[in-house]
Amino acid sequence: MTNGKRERSQRTRAAILQAARERFAADGFERTTIRAVAADAEIDPSMVMRYFGSKRGLFAAAADFDLALPDLSRVPSDELGAAVVDHFLTRWEGEPTDDSLRVLLASAATNAAAAAQMQEIFRAQLAPVVAAAGPHDPPTAATRAGLVATQMLGLALCRYVLRLSPVVDLDRDAVVHWLGPVIQRYLTEPSG
Amino acid sequence: MTNGKRERSQRTRAAILQAARERFAADGFERTTIRAVAADAEIDPSMVMRYFGSKRGLFAAAADFDLALPDLSRVPSDELGAAVVDHFLTRWEGEPTDDSLRVLLASAATNAAAAAQMQEIFRAQLAPVVAAAGPHDPPTAATRAGLVATQMLGLALCRYVLRLSPVVDLDRDAVVHWLGPVIQRYLTEPSG
DNA sequence: CGCCCAAGTCAACAGCTGTTGGCTAATCTC
DNA sequence: GAGATTAGCCAACAGCTGTTGACTTGGGCG
Structure with missing residues (x-):
């Protein structure tokens, strides 16, 4: 053959x-x-x-995967939030679909090793990009990244895992419209 | 005896x-x-x-539990977000601790019955309160409740299940400071 | 006291799990 | 072509799982 x-x-x-x-x-x-x-x-x-x-x-x-986050320092600072939300939606709903995030989400809740892997991915991939995008304020960069994680993972949880119908029914534009300003604030708002 | x-x-x-x-x-x-x-x-x-x-x-x-949400129609409309965030933190971190939410969160990811139970709890408990609190705009009430769920469940996921350190390290006031305005927006912002 | 019912124990079942070692057969190397 | 290498299959193991039924014990009550 x-x-x-x-x-x-x-x-x-x-x-x-x-x-x-x-x-x-x-x-x-x-x-x-x-x-x-x-x-x-x-x-x-x-x-x-x-x-x-x-x-x-x-x-x-x-479960080994790459968030493939773009370089946010090239995005206009008032479009950061929308860019991040849009990127995640593309990553999760585009073609070809990559199930890795769902793999981790579905397993991390009950498996310590999976939770550790999730921590590592966000520490190594999300945190640096957030640090580069926001105000040059190292101590708060990790906090900002964590806050972004709460909203984006919460979206993934409700939309793909729990399948809460009002969240599933939102179309792409609506998600960007609602979450964009939230992420924008987490990335750029002074820590006061 | x-x-x-x-x-x-x-x-x-x-x-x-x-x-x-x-x-x-x-x-x-x-x-x-x-x-x-x-x-x-x-x-x-x-x-x-x-x-x-x-x-x-x-x-x-x-896993059968009560969110015990207060009547938001009695809260000043500009303090809604902070009140909701504060309430959830009290519910999850107060004494006596109630593990029910963590029970559901840890199980709903891999168990259809648990996911259904979670859907039911948010439909029956969160949605009506949100509807009573926000603008009298029934079609968007479910959407607003869903958005609140994405942020609050995302917080619970990162803070209690994944234990992402920047999120765990936030104290109560910091959580309210960061998430309060987000929930406020989800509850009251015109849907435009 | 003496009956009765319910709390609690014990042992076992049938099924499924991750993992292992021995086997066959097809491919690669010389 | 001969021999090594390796993909692939089969059968079995030891352990754990939810669940069941028969049995023992002791309090409730007439």
Whole structure:
């Protein structure tokens, strides 16, 4: 066949990872079973162990993602809030859909390792961008990043996980209209 | 002994419920085992079944709670936001501590029944209060309630579940200072 | 006292879990 | 082509899970 051994290996590895992302996002860490992931990927459960070592290893691989935040120092300072909200919506609802955030959100609530991973992502990815965007006031930068996290993760929680209908029904423009000024304030308002 | 039979029954029932609340809040629905709850309550696992029928029944009893929202129509309209934020903080951090919200938050992410229960609580308890507090504009009342939920549940998620350090480090006054105006806006800003 | 009901215990069930080791067969390397 | 390497499958393990039923104990009440 045209399939080399290496190519075949990479393909099944990718299939496992995709199935794992969907399962973890839908069911969380505990309820996701290796057997179910393997069934979705149409391979044997033992293959998951071969490729990822353990369930934790599989989760770490599935939940490792990049917020891909843009450089906010190039955005006009009065459009920062709208830009951030718009970026997150694109990240979560664009094509191709990346379930990683939902994976973490659904698992971090009940799994210490997942919570730690979430902390690390926001510390390493969100905090520096916020620091670069806002007033040059290092002590408050971490606080500002934390506040942004409360609103954006709260949105993700209500919209994608809890599926509260008034929040699900908001269209993109409405979300930007309502949350944009909030994020703007968290980023730029003097700490008083 | 001084213990009547009825009194003893009520006491063990309460002990089971308290142990269940702590376990569910700490570990979520899936990782909480009936055996662990029974051990905490110092009784036999089968007693849990006797009193609550099933694990789901136990969860429903542990997660059934009252937001105890005050009547916002008596609060000066420019203090609405601060009053709401302050109320939630008191509810979550006051004495005696009520773990119910954490129970739901930790479980709703991975359990459809818990998510439904969360939806119901916000529909039945938060939405009407928001409707009574804001402008008399029924179509937007549900939206306003949803927006309030995104910010307040996001706060709870980051502060109590994920334990993001910048959010945990905020004291009460700082939380009110930052979130108060946000909630105020969600409650009263014209929908334009 | 003597009956009765309910609180509580004990042991077991059937099922599912993550994980392991041995096996086959197909591919790569020389 | 011979031999090593590796993807993949199968069967099994030890442990834990929610749940059940039979059994024992002790208070409530006539």
